[in-house]
Structure formats: structure tokens, C-alpha cells
Amino acid sequence: MAEHAETETGERDQRVRFYQVGSHVVGNRLLDPEQRTVQARMDRSNTLTSGHRACRGCGEALGARYVLDAAMRASEGKLVAANATGCLEVFSTPFPESSWQLPWIHSLFGNAPAVASGVAAALRAKGREDVRVVGQGGDGGTVDIGFGCLSGMFERNDDVLYVCYDNEAYMNTGVQRSGATPPAARTANTKPIGEHPGNAFGQGKDMPRIAMAHGIPYVATATVSEPHDLERKVETAIGLRGARYIHVFVPCPLGWGAEPRDTIKLARLVKETGLFPVFEAIDGEVTGVSKIRRRTPVEEYLRPQRRYAHLFGEHPRPDIVERLQAIADRNIREYGLFGDGSEEEVGW
């Protein structure tokens, strides 16, 4: 999205100012404090606090804090979360320690959207609609086992913001393929064995589009590499009523065979390649896309991840890389991810 721009009036002509790192960074002292992210604030709620047992460089831990801190701020601290089973749940709440700093419930793997709906229904019955409800889970809990409950929650337009932290496989159980695993990726049950190494090419479950097909008020995608964009979307979502869905791309160093320090880089690259379109949709229609700033070939995104190592090893598979590039190119065409946005690319 466009950088925060401030128009100054006065004796000088109206003009837009340049802010060195603009809104690409978390803070930026040159911006008005209100324009910095929630993550830049000393009083951010650290909704997921220290001491959790996520792996080094965990994208999901980061994404959850980004989302919930923003939601906490937008709801003035009146927030309840229902969490699906998965890494996020396991690393945050092993007895006797919890890393959460909000009312939080974990029930099952496949029912987080329904539990959230139940919480929302209870709050409405009690006239406590000032308290907002977030359901959250990983991609397995969302696009696979929790799909039915999520679809029901959407269809009924329950007053829940559901957030999927997508790391593209079942990480908690040892990196098995999910309905969100991308083609060609190696997982514990899509190993690079045989003629078609890695996960099969196919449609996968494009959960954001599926959410949009329900016609719910708000759907957005985001990554952990752009907290401004992510927080704005969370804030927008909290400001709306009814079923809302945010799909956050969160790299998993362990499951992807990537360096822990590359978590944000990979989240950045997946967007810059076009493999993961970052957009938002209101009432089922795409209303905004986050443009690619530095268009990047998919190979640059794939190479640092061992789950794609079989595409580049001794027996490289440029044909498969090409097919992945074609997916990215199609996304770029379909969503208009590149170009026609010079004003954004200049960074004013």
C-alpha cells in the first residue's frame, strides 16, 4: 500500500514529504507517532509475550503478536481469542505457563471458528458487543480440518475475525502436507521421491478466495514482512462487524528448511515474486492490492528453502521452477500486482 503521506500546508506549496524509510520499517522517528505501527509502541500489549516455545525465527509467533497487538489496540483491549490446535497453541500454552495476555481458549484442532462464534454469540446475548472476538489457527486448522466450521462461521456472518497463520503445512505434527502446501514443496509426506517430486501441482485451497465467495464483509491477505499493511488490515477488520477473514503468510524456518533470520525476507519475497498476492476485499470484491515493489523471480524465493532443494540440486528441475514462475505470473496478471502504481513505487 502507499506509504503514509502527509501534506503540509502553509506558506509553501502543498506537497508530499519523503520520510527516508517511510512506512517500510516498523517505526520511523520521522513519522508522526500515530503513523508508526503498533509494534513500534512502547506500550504495545505483547499479547503473545516472551517465554513461548516457538522455534527461533518463528513467523507464526511474530504474526500472531502483530495481529493481536493491533487488534488489542483497535478494540481498546477488549478482545477474546479462540485458538485452534497447532504450533501456535502448543508453543504458547504448555502447562504450567501461558504466553497469552488476553482471554484465550483452545478447544480443538478443527473447531476454532465455531468456538469463536460461540464466544461472539455469548457476548451478543449478554449485550457485550464491545468485546471483540478473534479466531485463529494455522493453515491445517483453517483450510483443512477447520474448513467446515470456518465456512459455517462465514455463511452465518458471525461477528468474528478469523485469522489464518499460513505456514503451508502441518508443522506441529512434523511437516506434513496441508491443503495450503504449495506445489513442488517437500513435506514429510510429499518427499522428492519419484517422477513428481514434492507436492502435486493443483489448485490447492485458495482460502481467501473461498472466503470472498461467501460474500463476507472483509477478506484480506498479508505477510509478516509488512506490519503497517497487516496492522491496517487488522484495524479495518476490527472496525467492521460480521465475519472477517485475514490470511497471514508466516514462514516456518523449521518446516521449510530456512534460516531463522530469513523469516521476514521470505515473507517479503513471496509477495515480491507474486506467489502470494497481498490484497483486500470488501463484500467479496477485491478493493486493493499491495503492489510489488521489486519484482523478483520465484527462484530467488525458492532457493533459500530446503523444501525446494530438489529443484536446484544435482538434478535440477528448471521445468518445475518455470511452472511455479507461471503461477506467480498469473497472480500478477490476475490481481494487477505490478506496475500502474508508480506513485507507490517512488515512495513519496
Added chain:
Amino acid sequence: MLRQAEGSAAVAETVALCRPEVVCAYPISPQTHIVEGLSDLVRAGTLEHCEYMMVESEFAAMSVCIGASAAGARPYTATASQGLLYMAEALYNASGLGLPIVMTVANRAIGAPINIWNDHSDAMSQRDSGWLQLYAETNQEAVDLHVQAFRIAEQLSLPVMVCMDGFILTHAYERVDMPTRSQVDSFLPPFEPRQVLDPADPMTIGAMVGPEAFAEVKYLAHAKQMQALDVIPAVAEEFESAFGRPSGGLVRGYRADDAETIVVALGSVLGTIEDSVDAMREEGVSIGALAIKSFRPFPLEEVRAALAGAKRVVVLEKALAVGVGGIVAANVRMALSGLQVHGYTVIAGLGGRAITGPSLQRLFADAVADRLEPLSFLDMDWGRVEAELQRMADGGRSGPHAENILREVGIVAGGSH
């Protein structure tokens, strides 16, 4: 207030009097009329401050109840059969989290073969889910048990299933003394949750517990059910004094005090059993009956006390533990541990097979004469069973039993597949 009412409608109205704040509805026979009734009551404004949630599955129904209960609301749902199985995972979760949810189970068989009629297979399959299970003998009791169930659940912070026989009770029109709003309001105080998802006092509900504490947590669940053995009769007693009629409790004996033979059963079949007992008593047979009202927790002491003077016990149950036999019987046996009592297990009424007075009287007569096998099946068509067993023994590929039997009966036409 006496009324002629369908069981489901009476239950729906009673549940509404209990002021549930979230009602989850998913259609499955034979509980459907209950949630339909509640829909009408919510739409008509009779039931206020209640969210009526038309969920997409029983799994979601129970999950919504879990969320609602954890958020401090009083939830309610109803299901049966496959629906109960489909929510099984959530049942364990609700009890594990100690959430006081009340659910009606309109008892029905479990497939395959798919069958919509009454037996107790569904509820029995969830006997170890951590829920309390109360069984209604009549629609009056079904109505009364719901009022009690909310009290018991919330007092113990445990979920309660009220089991009522599908069709036999749910769809039967009987005269029911309906509780009044003021009666229920004074009997059932507003829900004070033991723990609640509240931004003013945040907590983490549903931690992951490892070997270091898991057994203790499970024992504590057991201990709570043991406490229920005190709470259930106390609530029943209080109910009786408030509403002027006995209902619920742990067990109820019928002409059992001096009986040499006691028939043990759950649910609506007790009516037919008691008629048979009366008929046989007329003939001088020393026979009585024991209704188990609370199957979970299982009232070992009360059952033992009731049966200790008998020579023989016949457990008649509407579920079959395939591979072993009786479920209730095994529990009764545990209650009689160390006593010299003849025990007979009779499986009856599976998939809606009618349990008739004459059949029962024949059965009881055999029991009294000690002519019964330890495990027997009421009104089983052995001819068909034998034929199928023979066919299986003859051929290598047996195919599905159900289809074969139905073909035998002539319901399904013979085909090439």
C-alpha cells in the same frame, strides 16, 4: 400446569424457561422438533436474550456451545445418533474444560446400517466422555430433568446429557405438568461461571498438559463426577419440594425391595417393564425393577443397595457392546462385586425393535427359571442370523450382512452387485 404435549415441544418450552443464552441447532432425527420449537420461541420473542445459532454440523454445535459457555453464557443444544458421534471430540473437550453445557440426546441407533429409530447406542458410546448422563423414563421426567440438568451442570461445572428415547418420548403426546416461569426462575439461578473469558480478568483456558499433570487432571474429572453422586439426589429432592413431584435422582426401585428377581433398565422401557412386573406379581412371581436414572456418574452404592437382596438380576439394555455384550450390565456387575447374584444380560430394542409386554414376560419367566443364557437377545430372528452365518461359512465373499439380510427379508431386490 397440566398439558397434553409432544415430548419435544414440552422439552423445548422447558429449555426456554431455563433461559439459555445460546442455542445451537443442527437437524437430525429425532431431536429436530426440540430445536425447531426453540427457534419459534426465539423468533416469537418468548425466549429473549438468546442467540439461536443454525450451525453447519453437530461438531460445530458443540463447539459453539463450548465457546459460549467459556464466555459465560448458558448454552444448550440437542442431538442424536450420528450427530452425537460427530461431536464426540468436542464432547470430551467440553467436559475436559469443565464447561456446564446441557444437551438433549434423543436416543437413536448408530449406523451402519443407517437407522433412525430408538436405542441407546449413541449415548452409551459416549459414556466415558466425561459428561453426566441422565435418562428420562417419561416426557414428564424429560421436562423435569432439563430443569435439574442446568442446576447440576452449573453447580458442578460439568456438562450434562439428558437422554430421552427418540420417537418413543420425543414424538409422543402425553400429559405433562409444565413448569412455570416463576418456578424455574426460583429453582435455577442465573449462571455464575467458574471461569470466563473476560478481558477484565484474562486467563488461558485449554492448556496443553503433559505426563506431569495429566493423570491428576483426569482424576479430578472423576472426582467431580463422584461429587455429582451427592449433587444429583440433592437437586432431585429440592426439585420435588419445589415442583411437588418426584423426578430424577440416581436410581428408582419398583416393587424391588423384596424381589428375588430384579430387572434393571434405563429410560422409557421401564414403563413396559413395570407393567410386566405388575402382571407377574399378580401371578405371584417375586419380581421388581430398578431404573437407573444417572448412568454417569454410575451410582455403584445405590445400585448395590437396591440389588443386594435379590437372587438374580436381569439387565435389559438398548445397546450392544459388540464383542462383549452388555454395557449397563458390566457396570451393574461392578456394583455387585463380591455378591452371589445371578446376572443376565438382555439386549433389546436395537434400532427401534419393539419391546412388547408379552416378550418381556416370557423373558422374565425364563430368567426366574434360570433358563436364560448369560447374554441373550430379545426377539431375535435366529433363523435369519443362522442362514447368513451359514452363507458366510459357505462362500468366500460374504458381502455386507445388512444387505443380505434385507434381501432375505425381501426389502431389497436381488441384484448383480
Added chain:
Amino acid sequence: MSAKPYAITLDVGSSLANKTGSWREERAVYVDRMPPCNDACPAGENIQAWLYEAEEGEGGYERAWRKLVEDNPLPAVMGRVCYHPCETACNRGQLDEAVGIHSVERFLGDEAIKRGWQLERGAEPSGKRVLVVGAGPSGLSAAYHLTRLGHAVTIRDAGPMAGGMMRFGIPRYRLPRDVLEAEIQRILDLGVELELNHKVEDVLEAMREGGFDAAFLAVGAHIGRRAYVPAGEAERIVDAVSLLEGLEEGEKPLLGRRVAVYGGGDTAMDAARTARRLGATDAVVIYRRTRERMPAHDFEVAEAEEEGVMMRWLSTVKHFEDGKLLLERMELDEGGFPQPTGETEELEADSLVLALGQEADLSLLDGVPGIEVADGVVEVGPNMMTGHAGVFAGGDMVPAERTVTVGVGHGKRAARHIDAWLRGDEHEPPLRHELAGFDLLNTWYYSEAPRAEQPRLEAVRRASSFDEVVGGLDESNALFEARRCLSCGNCFSCDNCYGVCPDNAVIKLGAPGERYEIDLDFCKGCGLCVAECPCGAIEMVPEET
């Protein structure tokens, strides 16, 4: 806890008891690195630091200027005449274009003049007196720094006006004299005594006579180097230094319509461009090598060409007779040296300006014991002291690149050593941090921002006037340009580390500028903060076992 169900319900935030810092194999450590601009600045300016202040806009300009003049008292001059090696080194050059450091410096310098910001004296008076010989950049710089260090300074200059090469070597179209004079005056206002038209003939004598405790010599290199060019009696041959000096002193040199300039340095360009302004229709620079090998800076050549100056590469002047120059074509050998080819050609010229370099007049050191002179310049130690104790030297008269900025740097360095020497001490320059190379940056975070270009006088007007060619940036453009700084190697409070830590193990200490700390109780050592620090101000170091 007691009211809550055992084990399955937990207190919020209780994981703070779990110190995940024990997982760590490496730890993140905040560092300060040497930005390439600072590293490259001959005047030792802390460029990044003053840009940081300027980035704040209106409220930061004066702080920026004050930070700047801690090292260099001539920002308005410097922003115009410095060849800005800082910009050559600037990491942003590898991203898009280098930050226009000089244009921001000039803006700050001009703001200071406009708003009348004054320099401040620093230390208490020391009671020591220092003689500075030469009022050029080096001498003025030394005088300024010595004054701030508490010493009484007298500058003596042989010329009629202060400024040295800034005045006599740099044409006013590059450095307007009001700017120069304002910055000199501001130094003098600190209490520096200036004695013009006072040539020091014998430095030791002058020190004795004046009761000076030390001397800093910065007489420059004002003597144009002559080369023998066979020429007819009537041919006009002048040297570039004399030409520019004379012009400054009010002379109107008669060069004619066709002027040839022999040489390839910046002075050659200045001479040719001056000739154009004096009315020459043809101004031709003759140089024996190629453009790539020309010592003149690119922008000087480019501006000269814009103004119609022509270039004759790979040529030498054989002789000058009858208004005609005989040129010989050269070619470069393998080593890049020009070799004669024997081919010649003629070029009509009314005058020939020699711009072949300058030499220093070192006569004031004649007979001073310990002085060593080599290649026409005075040898000095790392502390800028000559072989004679108490006599220091800098600028064009010592071995170094001859630029205003180098001179200013010498003045500062010498002042610090003189100060130490006067106190019987030795000045220890601070350790230099490790260089903040481009590879340490995460350039993703910097906004796209093409360099703000300074306005330029139209070429037509340049040929007829000595008006300043390159204009200054207006406030908004200067601010923009300052904010293009990448802050290489030093935290600029972007909050990225604080934000990107999945373990909340970065503690934000306060408002911008107060920086951060790693919470070692929880830092797992993932390195995300290091990877996502835009400016390379954090590094991973192995955990001690």
C-alpha cells in the same frame, strides 16, 4: 490460581518464567559502524550525524549545522567547492544515486548565514598563542579549532584578502564571494586576529617576535608551474593561477577570442570556463591523455562542455607561433602513458593558458632546523608537525591531495595536535569503527527516492556572467535529500529490531534516539533483528559457552 481448574487453565503471561535465552547459541549485539561518507571525508566531518539532525526538518537544521561546524567551520563554502569524496563512497550510490551530501551541507551553510547563526567558543582561554600563516582553508580551519580549544590565534597572510585558494583559485561562479566572506567573518568573530598583506619571511623570527607558542603553516601552492613551450615573442602565454588571481584582484586579462588552455586538471577547466566568461568565443582545453584519465572532476568537465568549452584529447603543445599552436597527437601505451605519434596539427589561438599544476613558496622555512622538503612540499608527521618542534604545517604545502576539504581537515587535525602539544600531551585520535559496507544494509526498507538535483544556471547566461552556476536546494528538497541518507552502520531509531523479534526480546529504551537493548533472558538468537536492521547496526556474535 486456586479458583481456576488445575492445569488446564493458566495465568496470563506466566511464560515469562521460561527464560528462552538459554536456547541461544549466538547473541545479537548493537554496534556502531563507520559510515563510508564519514570515512571518506577529508575534513573528518560526522556527516551522518548532521544529516540525522537535518532529517528532522525545521527543528533540526540548527542542530545539524552545529554538529557540522564541530568539524568544519565552512559549510557553505564546502557545500559548493568540495569534490565530495563522501558521495563517491556513499552506499546509496549502489542503490540508486549517492545522497547529495554537498547540497545539504550547502543548504545548512546558507541557512546559517541567512539566519545569522554564530560559532561558539569552546574551552576556557589557555593563555597560549598560536601563529597561523596563510588565511586559506587550512589556516582558517586551524585558527577556528585552536580558538575553540582556548588558544589565541593570529593569522598572517601575504595577500590582500583572506581565503587563499578559495578566493584566488576558485572562480566566483562556483563560489560567490559573499558566501566566502560571511564564513570567514564568522571565524574572525570568534576573536581570531587576521593580518593581511603580511608575508611571513622567517617563521621562527615571527614566532619569537610575536611571542607565539606554536605555529601552523598553510601558505598554499600559489605558483603556477611553468612548462617550456617554444613560442614567438608576441604570443600571450599566462599561467592559470595568475589569471584567476589577477581576476580576483580586479584585473581584466586580455586573452582574445580564441583561448587555449593546456592541462587537464580542475584548474584547467576553471581557466577555460573563465575565459568563456571573459568573452572568448573559442576556449579549447588541450590535454595529453584521454578524458577518462583526466584529473579534473567529471562534473567540472561536464559543466565546461555545457558552457561550450572544447576539448582536444591526446594532444601536446609543440610550439606557439603566429597565433597558431602546433599540436602533436599522442597515443597511450600499455601502461596508460601518452607517447608521441609524430602526427601534428595546427590550432589557432590568441592566447595560451598554462594549467599544469602549482608549487608552494616555502621560503619562510629557509634555514629552519629540522625541516625536510621533498618534491617541493614540506614533510610532516602524522601529527602534522614538521621536523621542527612547534612548527606544524598543512594544506597544499604538505604532501596530500590539494583540495579545500583536505586543507580544512589538515587544519582541524593540526589544531588538535597543537593543542595537545601545547599541553605537553599527545592527541590520540579515537579508534575508527569497522566500515559499514553496502553488504551490511537491508536496502529493502529505504523508500525509493531519486536524488534531488540542484538547479543550474542556463548555459547561455553562464557564458556572459560570473553568476553562480549551481543553485542551492530549497528547504523541502534539502530535507528530502537529507532523508535519503541510509544511516549506514548506525541506529536511526526505525524500531525494526523492536518490531521483528518473535520473542519480544528487544527492549525499546525510550523516545527515538534512545535506542534498544537485547533482553538476553529471552533472546533465542534467531538473528532476525540483524537481518532486518536496515542499516547494519546489529551483529551476531557467538555465545560464550
